[in-house]
Amino acid sequence: xxxxxxxxxxxxxxxxxSWEIPLFYQKCGIENEVTLWQIKKGATIQCxxxxxxxxxxxxxxxxxxxxxxxxxAIDSLEKTAEKLGGxxxxx
Numbered sequence: 001x002x003x004x005x006x007x008x009x010x011x012x013x014x015x016x017x018s019w020e021i022p023l024f025y026q027k028c029g030i031e032n033e034v035t036l037w038q039i040k041k042g043a044t045i046q047c048x049x050x051x052x053x054x055x056x057x058x059x060x061x062x063x064x065x066x067x068x069x070x071x072x073a074i075d076s077l078e079k080t081a082e083k084l085g086g087x088x089x090x091x
Contacts, residue, residue: 014074016074018036019035021034023045023054025049028050030049030050032048034056039056039058040058042055042057042058043056
């Protein structure tokens with residue numbers, strides 16, 4: 001018996017580090033997108049409107065730990081889908 005996962009298609013490997021979250025500047029009210037990778041690496045970003053610089057911090061490594069857990073789960077799901085003859089697409 002052949003198994004098929006309906007609606008799951010993979011175009012490329014999912015990379016949690018590239019996921020973006022909004023960051024709001026209190027001074028000017030502008031929203032800027034930052035990636036989870038930028039947070040993990042402690043990047044400094046600058047607002048294009050008010051020029052305020054913000055140094056991102058992963059306090060306690062929670063972003064690092066969380067992204068690893070999510071990435072591991074997605075990788076496992078991708079492998080399982082491939083074994084069943086399907087594939088996975090995460091938007």
